[in-house]
Amino acid sequence: MGIRTTFVDLDDMEALQSVLDQGNVTMFYADSLTNPHLKCVDVRRVAELCHQRGALVCIDSTLASPINQKLLTLGADVVLHSHHQVIGAGWETPWVTDFTTGMGVGFLNWHPNAAYMIIRGLKTMALRVEAQNRTALRVARLLESHPKVERVNYPWLESSPWHGVARRQMTGAGGVISFEVASDMRGAMRFVDALELPFIATSLGGCESLVQQPAIMGKSDAEKAENGIKDNLVRFSFGIEKFEDLKDDILQALEKI
Template sequence: MGAIVSVLLSLVPPGGHVVATKDSYWEARMFIQNKLSLMGITATFVDMNDMDSLKEVLQNNKVSLFYADSPSNPLLNCLDIRKVSELCHSHGALVFIDSSLASPINQKPLILGADLVLHSATKYISEHHDVVGGCVSGSENLISKIRSCHYDLGSPLVPDAAYMIIRGMKTLHLRVETQNNTALKMAHLLEKHPRVAGDLQATMKFVDSLRLPYIATSFGGCESLVQQPAVMSFWDYSAAERAKIGIKDNMIRFSFGIEKFEDLAADILQALQKL
């Protein structure tokens, strides 16, 4: 959030307008919706890849910045970054993409036309879920403006956290390659399994029967994590609100680590057999 707030406060002037996707990072949406208005900054939230709505907002407002998570969490919706960047730039708006869920290995928004890319360094970059930090990359011109605000807010990393992030970056490409392979093989294994779909209570029993993954809400580290978004991340939403944004009660989000695929597969299959 230190990185996100620094970008918004340094690049969106009073009287400016922000466009954000409806399924972007919850804390960021709340800041855009509730705090920027106190500074005379307005905002519109649009569905991801709804180009008609985005065009309308760009034409009717003085938009300073477009913000989105891509892929989104936990639904994995992906933005056409190149198309959105071309559209926003034609109206003088900057494009700011949170690419945390993809990692810098799987997606490079700056190459696709975005002006700024955000990563939660807590996730893939730092490796062990033991650091709280964020990072923003972009042109020297934009970063110099953000850096000043970043220091004013008191959000620079402490040396120990910076060291641990640098440590984790050294194995980033190796870990993500392993995690990609595990996730793909697991998808093939489970896509036709008869016990994958279930109700809320069955889902809870499955999660509790797993032995290897930790039950936690982070992602991208060496250890596999599992969580039930309806219970752990969207618990304060009503059932109707969750259904509207696609969060089903029986949805499970896995974030695979670097354990052996065979061990993870055996664990998942034994948990399914208990349903």
């Protein structure tokens, strides 16, 4: 379709500036938070650089949700969300605003059942996200000190290189964490299979906790290496189950490694 792309590291503003200086960039597009490493784009800085060159800023904020992150106030032009059980199309824009939430909202024509599912989900979204924020942070801290976990990715942890940016532009870091178990791919698979509460699935944001192993999701070895996806990486999306139940389940599964 005649669309050309250039990839830059999310924390390399000099590289972004260099690409923008070439004068042919129409849009900057990124996930923030990213999946599965939970990196965080400095949206305010990116917007300043892009708008100086006439480029739009589009951010997929799915992992953060509109509860935790109001990117239009930071300078983004378009914000995308994709959540859980329903397929629809919508966007946040600064020119169509829901003044009750401070969010810009735009909609395409939806199937009636999709519209019903979205309306139903929005009624409890804030409560679910707040619960997921709390549980994810508590589990991330638990895993960070566990001897069978090598690394935990969650921007609300002070050890995260994205902690400062996340704290400046978010009110919570969401219900998704990822971590590397102290084992190989088979060990990570043993851990996932030993879990009793979460379903093995790729979605997020609902009432049920979900778990997946990104390395076995069909990517080639080259693609995994390029994107930093290790064989022992696990992604966990928390639902609204009790923290104590999830903690006990995760700890017993780690003992299976």
